[in-house]
Amino acid sequence: PAKSAFTGELPKGLRTISNIIAVSSCKGGVGKSTIAVNLAYTLADMGARVGIFDADVYGPSLPTMVSPENRLLEMNPENRTIIPAEYLGVKLVSFGFAGQGRAIMRGPMVSGVINQLLTTAEWGVLDYLVIDMPPGTGDIQLTLCQVAPLTAAVIVTTPQKLAFIDVAKGVRMFSKLKVPCVAVVENMCYFDADGKRYYPFGKGSGAQVVQQFGIPHLFDLPIQPTLSASGDSGMPEVVADPQGEVAKTFQNLGVCV
Numbered sequence: 001p002a003k004s005a006f007t008g009e010l011p012k013g014l015r016t017i018s019n020i021i022a023v024s025s026c027k028g029g030v031g032k033s034t035i036a037v038n039l040a041y042t043l044a045d046m047g048a049r050v051g052i053f054d055a056d057v058y059g060p061s062l063p064t065m066v067s068p069e070n071r072l073l074e075m076n077p078e079n080r081t082i083i084p085a086e087y088l089g090v091k092l093v094s095f096g097f098a099g100q101g102r103a104i105m106r107g108p109m110v111s112g113v114i115n116q117l118l119t120t121a122e123w124g125v126l127d128y129l130v131i132d133m134p135p136g137t138g139d140i141q142l143t144l145c146q147v148a149p150l151t152a153a154v155i156v157t158t159p160q161k162l163a164f165i166d167v168a169k170g171v172r173m174f175s176k177l178k179v180p181c182v183a184v185v186e187n188m189c190y191f192d193a194d195g196k197r198y199y200p201f202g203k204g205s206g207a208q209v210v211q212q213f214g215i216p217h218l219f220d221l222p223i224q225p226t227l228s229a230s231g232d233s234g235m236p237e238v239v240a241d242p243q244g245e246v247a248k249t250f251q252n253l254g255v256c257v
């Protein structure tokens with residue numbers, strides 16, 4: 001699946017993966033991990049073989065958002081590969097499952113840890129590997145994009161942060177690497193109360209983004225207490241409520257990746 005302009009040879013561990021989808025944001029706390037996890041479980045629900053790679057070494061969220069029985073990554077003693085954790089059939093690798101980690105690491109070290117986790121994991125045959133990228137567009141992100149041949153990127157943002165500069169940074173990084181940005185998700189757009197719809201962060205300039213950057217799909221997600229609660233409970237919202245509005249949005253997103 002060598003779609004992007006990644007450098008070097010395709011690592012052995014990634015050769016059995018058909019599509020690698022990066023979920024990315026320019027800032028932390030906008031819902032990137034929430035979107036990555038729910039997208040992955042939606043794809044799994046559609047019948048795909050799926051893995052999630054949590055590349056956010058500084059603030060890994062996967063261990064909070066899903067609750068696999070085995071919460072520690074194991075090493076295969078024969079070939080020294082990493083055996084992913086697994087929850088509801090989705091393979092999971094996160095620094096948060098790696099046991100006692102160091103909280104303070106310099107950039108090159110982080111890149112090393114990320115590369116090792118990603119490329120030595122026994123992913124097996126996967127239709128999709130969803131990568132929860134570290135926030136931002138710096139060196140760590142670039143290295144990651146160069147190690148993994150990304151098929152597509154999804155950019156997550158919130159309405160007030162939907163400054164062109166922010167989205168543009170992400171689009172620019174991916175376009176440099178020849179990775180198509182297939183969708184922008186505008187998260188925490190609105191909430192409904194007392195029969196009215198409120199836009200606490202103002203209305204996003206979604207249509208303009210689509211026009212200016214030529215990104216084919218834009219999705220809105222409301223502020224939804226259940227989305228946050230399910231994230232904390234270890235069961236993704238799309239698994240907890242597969243018929244809900246949120247699940248429908250993710251099904252549409254799933255179709256376009």
Ligand code: ADP
Pocket residue numbers: 025027028029030031032033034035061187188221222223224225227228229231232
């Ligand atoms: P990021 O990965 O960008 O740092 P997270 O996915 O960890 O962001 O989300 C940050 C917090 O916001 C989490 O507690 C999450 O449950 C919550 N959250 C994300 N999206 C929504 C939403 N649409 N409605 C309510 N809470 C949300």
